[in-house]
């Protein structure tokens with residue numbers, strides 16, 4: 633398939649970053665649309681409970697009240713990504729970011745348009761396969777096997793994964809005894825044990841302490857240096873600026889802008905102001921600082937966030 637024009641889906645008119653355009657693209661999305669079909673069980677009779685009513689209508693196959701609703705989550709999105717790029721996907725709640733990323737990771741099929749991947753894509757996060765009542769050690773095995781590693785590869789990488797997760801003796805304890813930060817570190821360590829050609833990160837970096845974030849950032853840089861392409865959803869402007877060299881702004885399922893992270897994040901912020909995601913991240917930062925450095929440090933941080941004219 634011929635590569636579509638790089639600016640084809642980015643009516644924002646922003647300069648696109650100077651990626652390694654002499655290299656073959658890693659991802660080409662051409663007029664990509666993704667629609668969910670949601671079964672809606674229709675109206676419930678007054679004299680029946682919800683479950684019975686839905687079941688009856690299902691079994692009777694009556695068309696009355698039973699419907700399929702379509703949700704167009706991603707609409708006519710086109711872009712070309714290159715190895716070594718780290719691309720932030722910005723957008724409000726429900727704008728289609730996760731759907732786009734899940735499609736890139738091969739988890740949701742496109743409804744129309746074309747998606748071409750040069751290499752293996754992996755969604756960061758092995759949540760679905762890990763078993764909370766089993767130990768970290770067992771979960772490393774389970775997660776790595778699920779990612780297609782051979783037992784020999786797991787043996788060879790095991791110590792590195794455990795060291796990256798930095799959970800000490802907890803490795804022998806069930807995962808449900810971990811703090812959220814420990815669990816996040818373990819998941820991240822497992823997920824990045826093999827370097828995929830295309831890494832898809834959906835909010836994984838919003839958990840964990842500052843130190844872990846730094847290590848996670850370094851690990852993502854390493855992946856990029858090994859010629860991987862990274863896509864990540866982030867609502868945090870500083871993460872976007874420090875970790876990404878390109879940003880896609882998805883609004884109502886459409887690609888509104890595609891360009892350097894600064895200008896795209898600037899446009900986004902101008903349209904939506906301080907979106908509540910930013911504040912959610914800030915609250916999380918404040919809580920973390922309280923735990924790690926105490927109240928006084930958290931107060932300093934809050935002062936930094938204080939809007940002009942005060943609270």
Ligand SMILES: Nc1ncnc2c1ncn2[C@@H]1O[C@H](COP(=O)(O)OP(=O)(O)OP(=O)(O)O)[C@@H](O)[C@H]1O
Nearest residue numbers: 668670703705723724725726727728729730731732
């Ligand atoms: N599995 C699903 N079945 C039906 N509709 C879905 C499904 N997943 C998402 N949607 C719908 O698709 C649209 C896009 O959702 P998506 O999760 O991709 O947005 P998002 O930008 O990632 O949102 P958020 O920032 O809240 O995570 C929304 O209207 C959502 O309700």
